[in-house]
Amino acid sequence: xxxxxxxxxxxxxxxxxxxxxxxxxxxxxxxxxxxxxxxxxxxxxxxxxxxxxxxxxxxxxxxxxxxxxxxxxxxxxxxxxxxxxxxxxxxxxxxxxxxxxxxxxxxxxxxxxxxxxxxxxxxxxxxxxxxxxxxxxxxxxxxxxxxxxxxxxxxxxxxxxxxxxxxxxxxxxxxxxxxxxxxxxxxxxxxxxxxxxxxxxxxxxxxxxxxxxxxxxxxxxxxxxxxxxxx
Ligand SMILES: Nc1ncnc2c1ncn2[C@@H]1O[C@H](COP(=O)(O)OP(=O)(O)OP(=O)(O)O)[C@@H](O)[C@H]1O
Numbered sequence: 001x002x003x004x005x006x007x008x009x010x011x012x013x014x015x016x017x018x019x020x021x022x023x024x025x026x027x028x029x030x031x032x033x034x035x036x037x038x039x040x041x042x043x044x045x046x047x048x049x050x051x052x053x054x055x056x057x058x059x060x061x062x063x064x065x066x067x068x069x070x071x072x073x074x075x076x077x078x079x080x081x082x083x084x085x086x087x088x089x090x091x092x093x094x095x096x097x098x099x100x101x102x103x104x105x106x107x108x109x110x111x112x113x114x115x116x117x118x119x120x121x122x123x124x125x126x127x128x129x130x131x132x133x134x135x136x137x138x139x140x141x142x143x144x145x146x147x148x149x150x151x152x153x154x155x156x157x158x159x160x161x162x163x164x165x166x167x168x169x170x171x172x173x174x175x176x177x178x179x180x181x182x183x184x185x186x187x188x189x190x191x192x193x194x195x196x197x198x199x200x201x202x203x204x205x206x207x208x209x210x211x212x213x214x215x216x217x218x219x220x221x222x223x224x225x226x227x228x229x230x231x
Contacts, residue, residue, distance in 0.1 A: 001025075001046065001144055001175060006055030008038075008045060015041050017199040019055065025143070026172055028189050031179040032222050033196035039179040042196065043146040046177075047074035060143040070100070073142035075133050075150060083122035087115060087132060098140050106139035109165055127158035134162050138169045145170075147178040151185055159185050183219040193218055195225050 006019035016038050023029055031039050044050040046057055048065040056063055060071045081090055087110075094101045110117070113131040124132065134150055147166070151159045159182065166189060170176060177194075180186050193210065195203040203225060210221045214230070224230040 001060075002056075002058040003046070004056045004058075006045065006052060006057070008041065008050070008052060008054070010041075014199050016045075016196075019201050021194065021201055021204060023175055023177070023192070023204075025175050027191040028166075028170070028176045028178065030183070030186055030190040030193045030218065031177050031196070032183060032193060032218075033179075034226065035181075037196040038199060039196060040148055043074060043148050043177065043179065046144070047072045047146055049074065071143040072146060073098075073137050073140040073144070074146040075137040075148050077148075078121065078129070078133060081121055083120065085121050086117070087119050087121070088117040090121070090132070090136070091117070094136055094139070100141040102139055102141060105141075105169070106135055109135040109138055109169055112165055112168070113161055126153045127155055130154045131158065131162060131165075134165055138165065141171075143174055145174060145176045147176060149180050150178065151180050151182045156185075163189060183222060184217070187218045190218065193222070195222060197226060 001023045003019050003021040006016060008016040031042070033039050041050065045052055048068045057068060059068045062068050062071060078090065091103065091106055095103055113135055115128065115131055115135060130150060137145060137147065150162055154162065163185070166176065178186055178189065190207050192204060192206050194201060207218060210216055210218060214221055221230065
């Protein structure tokens, strides 16, 4: 995945500036930044949901939006579905829309996470809804998975289950970008960290380097970068 010379404005306000980023395949990358830093926006741009007037996005050698959408699985918060929709209906919708969606893979992940096909969206707790989002997102066979705050509002036991499912169902050659404010909760997953600060990519650093060069955990490193204690 490559981003070149990306600039993005919304309502006249700069959201992302001079973004250049190249990620190797097979890695799990943590996308970190404070509220409003632009993490969701960047994911939506990579996935081809938000159009970019300035910049080039390349995923698996593709630069056209249609091809990128076929290669990228972006977690969706399911706001487009009705409260009365059953999980089974949502699964069938995904299966109809995405050619690479595997019902068998969905069922494996859903069984692991304890999801019940007959439940309606309105009946799901925040944790169960989060598990559904993960199962739907990972059940596609994409080159790049974008997981936008998959642990938001979710209790520690469900968080651990979701993290286990990400490790278990990740293909060796696919890449995952995961953003979350629970930095410590996702730390065990990560190979590399990208930090967005002041509309720019401030850092792309392997986790090993954070440990060997700075002798810090990911959260402590991230906070020091934000506080300007690491330049
Ligand atoms: N539709 C929109 N119209 C105008 N501004 C927007 C729109 N969507 C996002 N923004 C602005 O873009 C900036 C980046 O928002 P974004 O949601 O990408 O940040 P984030 O890092 O994902 O934040 P959070 O961690 O709180 O989810 C914010 O300043 C936000 O106010």
